[in-house]
Amino acid sequence: AGVEEDGLDVEAGAFEDDGVVAPGAVGGGAALRKGKVFEGVELVVVGEEEGVAAGVLLQTERGTFDRFRDRLMVPINDARGRPISFGGRAMRSDQLGPKYMNTPNTLLFNKSATLYAFDVARAGIRKENTAVIVEGYFDAIACHQAGFLNVVASMGTALTEQQYRRLDDLKIERAIVAFDGDAAGQRSAESRGRELLQAVQRHRQNALRSGGRVETRTGLGMYVTVLPDGKDPDDLAREDPTRLRALLDGAAELVTFVVERIRDRWKARLADPEARLRFLDETLSVIREEPE
Secondary structure (H helix, E strand, C coil): CCCCHHHHHHHHCCCCCCCCCCCCCCCCCEEEEECEEECCCCCCCCCCHHHHCCCCCCCCCCCCCCCHHHHHHEECCCCCCCEEEEEEEEECCCCCEEEEEEECCCCCCCHHCCEEEEHHHHHHHHHHEEEEEEEEEEHHHHHCCCCCCCEEEECCCCCHHHHHHHHHHCCCCEEEEEECCCCHHCHHHHHHHHHHHHHHHHHHHHHHHCCCCCCCCCCCCEEEEEHHHCCCCCCCCCCCCHHHHHHHCEEEEHHHHHHHHHHHHHHHHHHCHHHHHHHHHHHHHHHHHCCC
């Protein structure tokens, strides 16, 4: 689907002070600054070497090209609100290349260590004592516009150990991961839950190896919710924010979520003794990794 078909409001800024999406952010003759676009301001031209190093230009054997040509641009900031990267969303459904594209890792930008909208969500996260993690930057934008001010995005990847550590450093109680309800999201919910559990376990093991303490009762607890079929956070934030709130409030603790997914996969065969043993073996392998 194109931008308008997806319901994206390119006439409204996502974050008033940050200019995540602003009118005129695509197309010539406009400059983006602090959430406003000033028509007729001459754009700053950087050299080819700097553009390639920043990830906005793509160097190939055929020459150097604009990586984000005909894309809706989304600045990605660090924790202090300084732009360190860009995301680009295809403007047309028939456009070549992926629907969403980020700059590659650079000296400033490490995708695995960056949470989109963290700079503007940090106050909301502390106020709610909870962080909500969605997949894409437009999911985060729609949630903030709907009043969910504690939402960040992992930008399409599973939550990494580095991203988990950034949230854990806030000393909050809960982090809720919202999985998309599309067919791919439903099918991969168990495997993604396991990946998330592994990231949490690696963080705890590394903390213990470095002489730190892991307080499992007071540390960051991970929770998961899977959205309804065919829905993502962007859809629900715009169409039914009350339902989105209820799903977040009812999120399952991560280990419980993974175990329930394993049970759902085996439940039709649990009358067979061998199947029951295999189910128990899988379940115990998940529980065994949890700190006491």
